[in-house]
Amino acid sequence: MEALIEINELNLYYGEVRALRNVTLGIPERSITAFIGPSGCGKSTLLRTLNRMNDMIPGTRIDGSIKIAGTDIYSNQVDVETLRKRVGMVFQQPNPFPKSIYDNVAYGPRLHGIRDRKKLDEIVEASLRSAVLWNEVQHHLKRSAFGLSGGQQQRLCIARALAVEPDILLMDEATSALDPISTLKIEELTQELKDRYTIVMVTHNMQQAARVSQRTAFFLNGELIECAETQKLFANPSNPRTEDYISGRFG
Amino acid sequence: MIRFRNERTSLTNKAMPVILFLCAATSILTTVGIVYTLLSETIRFFTIVPLSDFLTQSRWNPLMAPKSFGIWPLISGTLLITFIACIVALPIGLAAAIYLSEYAPRAVRKIIKPILEVLAGVPTIVYGYFALTFMTPLLRSMIPNLPIFNALSAGIVVGIMIIPMVSSLSEDAMLAVPRSLRDGAYALGATRFEAVLKIVLPAGLSGVISAFVLAFSRAIGETMIVTVAAGATPKLTLNPLDSIQTMTAYIVQVSLGDTPHGSVEYGTIFAVGMTLFVITLILNIAAKRLSLRFREEY
Amino acid sequence: MNQWTTADDHKRVLMRRRIDFMLRLLFLLCTSIGIVALAVLIVSIVVDGFRYIRPELFLNYPSRRAAQAGMKSAIVGSIYMLLMMAPISFVFGVGAAIYLEEYAKKNRATRFIQLNISTLAGVPSIVYGILGLTIFVRFFALERSLISGTLTMTLLVLPVIIVSAQEAIKAVPKIRRDASFALGADKWQTVSRAVLPSAMPGILTGVILAMSRAIGETAPLVMIGALTYISFLPSSLKDSFSVMPIQIFNWISRPQEEFHSLAAAGIMVLLALLLLMNFSAILLRNKFQKHI
Numbered sequence: 001m002e003a004l005i006e007i008n009e010l011n012l013y014y015g016e017v018r019a020l021r022n023v024t025l026g027i028p029e030r031s032i033t034a035f036i037g038p039s040g041c042g043k044s045t046l047l048r049t050l051n052r053m054n055d056m057i058p059g060t061r062i063d064g065s066i067k068i069a070g071t072d073i074y075s076n077q078v079d080v081e082t083l084r085k086r087v088g089m090v091f092q093q094p095n096p097f098p099k100s101i102y103d104n105v106a107y108g109p110r111l112h113g114i115r116d117r118k119k120l121d122e123i124v125e126a127s128l129r130s131a132v133l134w135n136e137v138q139h140h141l142k143r144s145a146f147g148l149s150g151g152q153q154q155r156l157c158i159a160r161a162l163a164v165e166p167d168i169l170l171m172d173e174a175t176s177a178l179d180p181i182s183t184l185k186i187e188e189l190t191q192e193l194k195d196r197y198t199i200v201m202v203t204h205n206m207q208q209a210a211r212v213s214q215r216t217a218f219f220l221n222g223e224l225i226e227c228a229e230t231q232k233l234f235a236n237p238s239n240p241r242t243e244d245y246i247s248g249r250f251g
Numbered sequence: 252m253i254r255f256r257n258e259r260t261s262l263t264n265k266a267m268p269v270i271l272f273l274c275a276a277t278s279i280l281t282t283v284g285i286v287y288t289l290l291s292e293t294i295r296f297f298t299i300v301p302l303s304d305f306l307t308q309s310r311w312n313p314l315m316a317p318k319s320f321g322i323w324p325l326i327s328g329t330l331l332i333t334f335i336a337c338i339v340a341l342p343i344g345l346a347a348a349i350y351l352s353e354y355a356p357r358a359v360r361k362i363i364k365p366i367l368e369v370l371a372g373v374p375t376i377v378y379g380y381f382a383l384t385f386m387t388p389l390l391r392s393m394i395p396n397l398p399i400f401n402a403l404s405a406g407i408v409v410g411i412m413i414i415p416m417v418s419s420l421s422e423d424a425m426l427a428v429p430r431s432l433r434d435g436a437y438a439l440g441a442t443r444f445e446a447v448l449k450i451v452l453p454a455g456l457s458g459v460i461s462a463f464v465l466a467f468s469r470a471i472g473e474t475m476i477v478t479v480a481a482g483a484t485p486k487l488t489l490n491p492l493d494s495i496q497t498m499t500a501y502i503v504q505v506s507l508g509d510t511p512h513g514s515v516e517y518g519t520i521f522a523v524g525m526t527l528f529v530i531t532l533i534l535n536i537a538a539k540r541l542s543l544r545f546r547e548e549y
Numbered sequence: 550m551n552q553w554t555t556a557d558d559h560k561r562v563l564m565r566r567r568i569d570f571m572l573r574l575l576f577l578l579c580t581s582i583g584i585v586a587l588a589v590l591i592v593s594i595v596v597d598g599f600r601y602i603r604p605e606l607f608l609n610y611p612s613r614r615a616a617q618a619g620m621k622s623a624i625v626g627s628i629y630m631l632l633m634m635a636p637i638s639f640v641f642g643v644g645a646a647i648y649l650e651e652y653a654k655k656n657r658a659t660r661f662i663q664l665n666i667s668t669l670a671g672v673p674s675i676v677y678g679i680l681g682l683t684i685f686v687r688f689f690a691l692e693r694s695l696i697s698g699t700l701t702m703t704l705l706v707l708p709v710i711i712v713s714a715q716e717a718i719k720a721v722p723k724i725r726r727d728a729s730f731a732l733g734a735d736k737w738q739t740v741s742r743a744v745l746p747s748a749m750p751g752i753l754t755g756v757i758l759a760m761s762r763a764i765g766e767t768a769p770l771v772m773i774g775a776l777t778y779i780s781f782l783p784s785s786l787k788d789s790f791s792v793m794p795i796q797i798f799n800w801i802s803r804p805q806e807e808f809h810s811l812a813a814a815g816i817m818v819l820l821a822l823l824l825l826m827n828f829s830a831i832l833l834r835n836k837f838q839k840h841i
């Protein structure tokens with residue numbers, strides 16, 4: 001298996017607290033990998049190391065390496081701004097900017113230097129289509145993003161992330177704040193996106209991991225316990241702690 | 252028989268709400284008092300001096316003959332001071348707020364915030380002293396022929412005085428912008444400044460503007476700095492190098508003198524006070540509206 | 550270069566970072582202007598006033614000759630006013646806050662009172678001076694006296710005290726009230742024994758800060774006519790009086806340099822008192838934070 005993202009012996013500390021312990025993990029290209037585990041197990045922390053969002057938190061220290069397509073993303077060869085352009089992120093709560101739908105999607109491309117109106121129009125349309133939102137909003141792109149429903153807002157956030165043409169899309173419990181129907185729509189959307197993007201999702205919902213992902217990684221207390229094909233991990237886990245968790249004995 | 256009644260405590264219990272209500276009612280009485288005194292004396296003043304003179308004449312010279320009662324020189328003096336103060340305080344205060352809410356490490360914040368609080372707690376008479384004995388000589392060494400009493404020095408110092416107010420209210424407004432919006436911007440590759448300029452500031456705009464309006468209103472009502480440093484010559488001018496007089500400084504000037512109670516001169520302080528009160532009231536209500544709208548958004 | 554960063558991309562990112570860095574410096578610079586201003590203010594006052602910090606400043610009455618002038622009557626006047634103002638404004642301010650937080654129904658009248666209080670907090674202090682002059686000095690014929698000044702300043706600080714006391718009362722968890730009610734306490738017993746003690750450090754912090762604002766206020770007392778040439782200490786409420794800021798104002802207003810230095814010395818005394826009050830407020834606040 002050729003891994004796009006290679007995490008090697010990664011440790012992360014918040015001050016004295018060691019939040020990730022010797023995590024070594026490969027994430028394959030153009031597929032969905034799910035991180036599961038009880039809250040506080042480090043799955044979101046690990047996700048946030050992949051686009052260096054943890055840099056923002058004072059007192060965070062890291063050792064080990066994360067390579068994306070062979071480049072260590074913590075080396076000074078990599079500009080964090082460019083990294084985040086290549087590694088998009090969708091958050092737990094839909095967080096559209098208090099701007100119009102159009103400006104939300106155009107925000108990223110504008111940051112990275114695209115000024116041409118026509119080009120922006122194209123990007124906005126393409127991104128909204130990819131996020132399966134175009135048909136619902138194409139006639140009121142100038143309206144405030146706050147007028148959309150929660151599920152629509154989250155798809156807008158996905159469109160916003162896609163607009164900068166990332167290779168990787170990180171989803172941090174992206175459906176946990178949504179109703180079941182909106183959740184279903186986002187899940188369907190991920191299935192369409194997985195042929196073009198490498199998706200890494202954190203979910204607290206094991207059924208969701210089982211439904212949408214190709215590979216699943218199980219974390220406990222900052223350690224990676226097991227990572228395998230999703231079907232195998234749920235049907236036939238090799239570690240007894242994984243089995244305890246997925247059979248609902250704790251968590 | 253079980254008794255469910257305790258006469259002694261229930262009497263206190265019944266009396267307290269009434270007593271406490273009376274305490275709260277003093278605030279209403281204060282407002283009524285302010286409005287009544289200003290209004291009744293102002294109306295009496297306008298039976299002697301026509302309102303049209305007050306609003307249309309361009310000279311304010313009520314204490315010596317030939318008398319004239321045009322409010323505009325005092326208003327222009329007040330606005331001149333206020334504009335100078337805002338030119339100083341709004342950009343600096345906003346920049347400080349941005350630094351404190353977006354950039355400053357926690358340790359730095361912990362040092363700077365109390366210093367700004369101290370700055371905010373310095374009595375205005377102290378700033379007046381500062382304007383007269385530090386700022387004015389400094390300016391006079393740079394600008395020849397600058398009179399001792401001038402709008403520029405007083406205006407700059409009023410500006411320094413309101414910096415902490417601008418920065419702490421604007422900082423509150425920006426801190427109220429949810430963290431998730433910043434994360435959204437950073438996750439798209441924005442630098443801190445890009446997130447501030449395009450996301451945080453626009454999102455907190457009504458709160459920031461509300462802070463600006465309050466600061467403006469505070470500068471209009473400021474008294475001692477302008478009394479000490481801006482002069483006592485009402486002049487219809489927008490030249491910051493002139494000696495001028497503000498509404499507040501005029502009121503102080505009259506009350507320092509031996510103006511007989513009931514005279515026209517005495518009436519002027521109520522007419523001017525009323526003007527001041529109405530202007531600041533409108534500004535404060537506008538600021539309140541803005542900040543309420545801001546709070547509804549989040 | 551590697552596949553993450555084309556030369557163009559990298560150049561643009563460096564440019565954006567440079568902008569970010571420069572503005573960060575600019576913002577820091579602006580922030581430090583406040584600090585520099587405070588430092589310059591304090592240094593210029595100390596340099597100017599230090600030589601007049603001498604026993605005469607505290608022991609002598611005002612004089613036409615700077616060499617003999619002191620601010621005894623002003624210091625005593627400020628302290629008298631503080632001692633009278635604190636209990637009155639405490640009772641009325643906290644009473645109003647309790648009413649609004651614990652008793653008042655959430656109706657239009659209450660909202661009106663609340664709006665009224667926040668509006669009063671924004672009224673320029675000189676307007677309170679006009680109010681005091683008309684109501685206390687003239688209407689109640691209290692003359693230009695200590696009591697007129699005290700009452701005027703009380704009205705000025707009340708809105709501030711009410712708002713901060715409300716915040717302190719709001720911060721008391723609802724379970725404390727429930728616990729008290731569940732033990733059979735009536736409303737007033739609950740408020741006075743369960744809520745107020747928890748809120749007290751916060752309330753006192755607010756009161757002290759409001760008092761320190763009042764001690765530095767000049768304009769309203771100029772209106773009331775707090776005089777400066779007071780060569781006696783007030784012995785009754787209806788005596789005329791002076792306070793520190795008024796004395797300082799008077800010294801500043803004179804053309805002679807010596808009086809400006811004297812004013813600087815007076816400012817040092819005033820600031821020392823304010824610092825003491827603020828410091829005790831901070832101590833109280835820390836205690837408050839530990840308890841909840």
